[in-house]
Amino acid sequence: MRVLVVEDDPMIGEGVRAALHQDGMAVDWTRDGKSADQALQNERYDIVLLDLGLPARDGIEVLRAMRARKLRTPVLIVTARDAVQERVRGLDAGADDYLVKPFDLCELSARMRSLLRRSAGRAEPVIEHLGLTIDPATREVTFRRKPVSLSAREFAVLEALMERPGAVLSRAQLEDRLYGWGREIESNAVEVYIHGLRRKLGADFIRTVRGVGYRVPKSP
Amino acid sequence: MNSIRLRLLSWLLACVALVALAAGWGVYRAALLDADTLFDYQLRQLALSLRDQGVAQGLAGPGESYEVVVQIWDDSGERIYLSHPYSDLPQRATLGFEDVSSPSGGWRVYSVQMHGHTIQVAQPLGVRRELARAHALRTLVPVLVLLPLLAAALWFGADRALRPLLAMARELRARDPALLAPLADEGREAEIRPLVRALNDLLRRLAAALERQRAFVADAAHELRSPLTALKIQVQLLERAPDAAGRRNAGEQLASGIERASHLVEQLLTLARNDADSGGQPFVPVALGDAVREAIAEVAPLADARGVDLGLAGAEEVSVRGDAEALRILVRNLADNGVRYTPRGGRVDASVRAHGQEAVIEVADTGPGIPAAERARVFSRFYRGRVGEESGSGLGLAIVKAIAESHGGRVELASAPSGGLLVRAILPREMP
Numbered sequence: 001m002r003v004l005v006v007e008d009d010p011m012i013g014e015g016v017r018a019a020l021h022q023d024g025m026a027v028d029w030t031r032d033g034k035s036a037d038q039a040l041q042n043e044r045y046d047i048v049l050l051d052l053g054l055p056a057r058d059g060i061e062v063l064r065a066m067r068a069r070k071l072r073t074p075v076l077i078v079t080a081r082d083a084v085q086e087r088v089r090g091l092d093a094g095a096d097d098y099l100v101k102p103f104d105l106c107e108l109s110a111r112m113r114s115l116l117r118r119s120a121g122r123a124e125p126v127i128e129h130l131g132l133t134i135d136p137a138t139r140e141v142t143f144r145r146k147p148v149s150l151s152a153r154e155f156a157v158l159e160a161l162m163e164r165p166g167a168v169l170s171r172a173q174l175e176d177r178l179y180g181w182g183r184e185i186e187s188n189a190v191e192v193y194i195h196g197l198r199r200k201l202g203a204d205f206i207r208t209v210r211g212v213g214y215r216v217p218k219s220p
Numbered sequence: 221m222n223s224i225r226l227r228l229l230s231w232l233l234a235c236v237a238l239v240a241l242a243a244g245w246g247v248y249r250a251a252l253l254d255a256d257t258l259f260d261y262q263l264r265q266l267a268l269s270l271r272d273q274g275v276a277q278g279l280a281g282p283g284e285s286y287e288v289v290v291q292i293w294d295d296s297g298e299r300i301y302l303s304h305p306y307s308d309l310p311q312r313a314t315l316g317f318e319d320v321s322s323p324s325g326g327w328r329v330y331s332v333q334m335h336g337h338t339i340q341v342a343q344p345l346g347v348r349r350e351l352a353r354a355h356a357l358r359t360l361v362p363v364l365v366l367l368p369l370l371a372a373a374l375w376f377g378a379d380r381a382l383r384p385l386l387a388m389a390r391e392l393r394a395r396d397p398a399l400l401a402p403l404a405d406e407g408r409e410a411e412i413r414p415l416v417r418a419l420n421d422l423l424r425r426l427a428a429a430l431e432r433q434r435a436f437v438a439d440a441a442h443e444l445r446s447p448l449t450a451l452k453i454q455v456q457l458l459e460r461a462p463d464a465a466g467r468r469n470a471g472e473q474l475a476s477g478i479e480r481a482s483h484l485v486e487q488l489l490t491l492a493r494n495d496a497d498s499g500g501q502p503f504v505p506v507a508l509g510d511a512v513r514e515a516i517a518e519v520a521p522l523a524d525a526r527g528v529d530l531g532l533a534g535a536e537e538v539s540v541r542g543d544a545e546a547l548r549i550l551v552r553n554l555a556d557n558g559v560r561y562t563p564r565g566g567r568v569d570a571s572v573r574a575h576g577q578e579a580v581i582e583v584a585d586t587g588p589g590i591p592a593a594e595r596a597r598v599f600s601r602f603y604r605g606r607v608g609e610e611s612g613s614g615l616g617l618a619i620v621k622a623i624a625e626s627h628g629g630r631v632e633l634a635s636a637p638s639g640g641l642l643v644r645a646i647l648p649r650e651m652p
Contacts, residue, residue, distance in 0.1 A: 009446050011477055015453030022460065080445040102449035105456045 001025040001116070001156060002177050004045045006036040006062065007078070008054050012101075016049065016078075017180070019105050023139075024152030027180040033057020040066050044176070045073050046119075047112055052079040052090065060093050067094035074115040078103065113137055120163050127162050130220060132201065134162055148200050153178060157193045161206060166218035168209050225378045232374050240367055244360050251356030259348050260317060263288070263330040267341040271334040287347050289327075295336030309342050319345065384409050388416070400427035440488050443614065447481035487615040494546055494622045503627075505650055506544045508572045508579055509535035515551035516570055523559045523568065530559055533569040538579040539650045542627045550623040551581060554643050557616040558585035562640065578629075579649040584636035595633045620645060 003020055007013040008031045017027045028043065030036045033054045040048070040062070048066075052059035063075055074097075077090045082100045090098050096115050099108060113136045117125060126135045134141045139155055141148045150158065160169060160177050171190045179185050186192075194214060197206055206214055266288065289309055292301040302309075308322045309329070318329050326345035331338060391403070402420035405413065454477045458470035516532055523530035540547070551570065558568035566586040573580050590598055599621045620643070621631050629647035636642040 009450065011450035011473070011480065012446065012453060015450060015457060015473070018457055019453065019460075022457075080442055080449070101445045102452045105453060 001047075001159065002043070002045050002180075003027050003112075004036065004039055004043070004048045005029045006031075006033070006049065006054065006059065007051045008032060009051075016105075016108070019108075021180070022152070023109065024156035024178075026176065026178050029180070031055075033059065033062045036062050037065060040071065040073075041069075046177070047115055048073055048075045049078050049108075049112075050075055050095070052077060052081055052086070060090065063090070063093045063095060072119070074119045076108075076111055076115060078108070110137065127159075129162055129165050129216065130205070132162070132205070134159060143201055150200065151193075151196070153189075154193050154196050154200075157190070158197055161214060161216045165216045168213045168215045170213035173213070225375075225382055228378050229371075229374055232378075233371055236367065236370055236374075240363050244363055247359050247363075248356040251359050252352045255352030255355050256348070259328070259343060259351075260330070263317075263328065263341050263343060266290075267330045267332045267339050270339050270341070271332050287343060289342045291340050291342075293338045293340075300337070309340070384412050388412060400424075400430065436492065443488075444481070444484065447477065447484055451477045451481060484615075487619065490549055491615055491619050491622060494549070494619060494626060503541045503543060505539045506542050506547050508538045508540060508547070508581065508647075511544065511548045512551050512570055512572050512581065515548050515555055518552055519555040519559055522556065526559060526562075527564040528559045528562045529567045530555060531567075531569060533571040533584075535572045536574050538572055538574045540579050540627065540647045541650045542647070546623045546626070550620050550645060551583075553616040553620050554581065554583040554645065557620075557643070558583050558587070558641070561585060562587040566640075567638075574649060575646075577649055577651070579647045581645040581647070582642060584638070584642040585640040586636070586638040587640045589635055589639055589641045590633060592635075598633070599631070617643070 001024070003025050005013060005016050005020070005027055007016065007029065010031070013029050013031065017029050020027045028039055028045070030039055031054075034056045036050070036054070036059075037057065039045075050059045050063060054062070059077065059079070063077075066073070066075075075095045077095045077098045078101065079086070079090070079098075080101045081087075087098045096118075097111050099111060113125070116136070117123070125137055126133050131144045132141070134155070136159060139150075139152075141150055141155070141158070156178055157174055160174060174190045175185055178189070194206055194208075205216065207217055208214055270290065270292075288303075290301065290303040291299055291309055293299050308324055309327060310320055310322055315331050315333060318331070320327050320329055320342075324344075327342045328345055328348060329340055329342040331340045333339075388403075400423045402423055403416050405416055405420070408416050451474065454470060454474040458467060458474055461467040461470045512532060512535055516530060520530060555568065555570055558570075562568055562585040568583065568585045570581070570583045573582075599617050617631070624631050624645050624647065627647050629645060632644045632646065634642040634644060
């Protein structure tokens with residue numbers, strides 16, 4: 001899961017980055033509108049947390065520009081502007097949800113999950129496939145009705161593969177979902193997490209497509 | 221009791237009473253004189269009629285009135301008639317009118333001569349005076365009766381005249397306290413109008429001050445959200461920290477978040493204190509050089525921590541009249557601002573110099589500067605244009621401006637030679 005956090009306040013930005021990182025997300029954090037624009041043009045994100053009062057370029061402009069480029073990434077506006085007309089303006093400019101500061105980290109996570117669920121075309125909060133269920137809210141995983149305990153990274157890899165069963169994700173794509181900017185990527189980290197998952201879920205739950213990447217089969 | 225009506229009434233009534241007294245006295249005197257003249261005329265007429273009608277025949281008439289005594293002498297000086305035998309009228313005669321006194325009191329006497337006889341008609345002065353006084357007092361009665369009526373009329377008149385004041389008081393009482401709209405000026409009495417104008421002026425200033433306060437509170441509440449959001453996140457991170465190292469790190473973050481929130485609150489208080497019309501300390505001569513040195517010493521630890529070279533580039537001995545504490549806060553905010561927005565290894569120079577009638581404080585940094593187009597906006601409260609390592613309260617320059625203006629000065633922004641920002645506070649100088 002790769003998140004772009006656009007937040008000019010260093011303390012809030014750092015806090016949100018740390019919290020999302022703990023949840024196993026890859027977080028890129030920019031502090032002004034211009035670099036947010038650049039990041040959105042160069043990288044692919046699963047979700048964007050957007051502050052409105054930004055230096056250099058207002059959040060609303062960033063949002064309009066990205067929607068004008070037909071970018072459908074879910075956007076959650078996180079701002080101190082709480083007036084009704086501001087919320088309406090933000091949602092009409094293309095935001096998917098609106099959260100007013102100060103907020104609770106739990107609520108932020110819940111809203112992000114809800115947006116991700118909807119952008120994946122699902123309504124039910126729990127993903128279920130081939131006897132494996134994962135709950136992004138509680139991070140609980142059960143396999144054949146038995147609970148499985150996974151690390152945050154293992155969970156992130158499994159979640160990525162389970163979102164679209166059958167689709168092949170490359171090692172680079174998985175790394176993208178695991179690491180934000182400036183994070184040292186261990187060379188064989190993805191292999192290590194896949195190995196751990198196979199140990200807990202059985203060897204052929206995750207298949208290797210040689211030279212391309214990994215996938216969870218659509219049917220057994 | 222302090223009352224306009226009472227004061228008006230007592231003044232008016234005192235005047236009326238004085239006038240009535242003077243008039244009464246005049247009327248009384250005139251009545252007395254009139255009565256005298258009348259009595260004299262009667263005496264004379266009586267004496268003349270006695271003479272003309274012959275002594276013997278005319279005696280019965282005047283004799284009926286005890287108040288008039290008639291006596292007649294012949295030419296040998298023998299009294300031949302006295303109307304009231306027991307009266308002690310002296311036996312002397314000066315022709316015409318004369319006041320004489322006897323053991324029983326004074327007399328008014330009229331004497332006339334006829335064929336060697338002397339006819340004397342006399343009236344006791346006491347009786348005359350009694351009658352004259354009774355007459356004069358009767359003329360005074362209407363004045364005395366009218367006086368209380370006049371007082372009552374004045375009372376009602378004053379009441380009516382003061383009614384617009386009461387009406388205005390009612391109008392003010394019925395007002396919504398939040399409504400500071402001016403009172404209507406049209407149709408007011410000439411005496412009330414200055415009061416209405418003064419009140420309206422006060423209301424206008426109050427409304428402006430209230431509006432400023434409202435805007436300030438709204439801004440402050442909005443601006444407190446960021447540090448509170450940061451604190452909330454930091455507390456939650458502390459709660460969910462998995463190990464001791466994580467907890468320590470989260471604790472440090474939380475402490476700096478609290479530090480920042482306190483700084484913002486302190487800056488808000490400073491701004492509120494130095495806002496126009498807040499009425500601060502009395503102005504005294506302040507040596508600016510010392511104020512700048514003190515402020516730099518205060519900001520030095522921050523500059524050290526950020527690896528910024530903060531120093532005094534030059535200090536002339538210049539004095540201004542002002543609040544020493546506020547001026548130190550002004551310089552401290554300038555230096556603090558410069559340090560916060562200058563990257564590590566940069567330089568911030570402060571200086572004070574005299575320029576004609578003015579004292580000029582300059583702080584130049586080697587930071588990114590502010591584009592000329594944005595310079596006007598940076599003085600507004602909570603504006604944060606520059607992305608630095610740490611966000612300030614956004615109030616620094618607003619505080620500098622408020623203090624400079626309360627000292628009759630101004631603040632200008634320019635580009636420093638290094639390309640950074642140059643802030644110039646210009647204050648009227650105290651001439652030695």
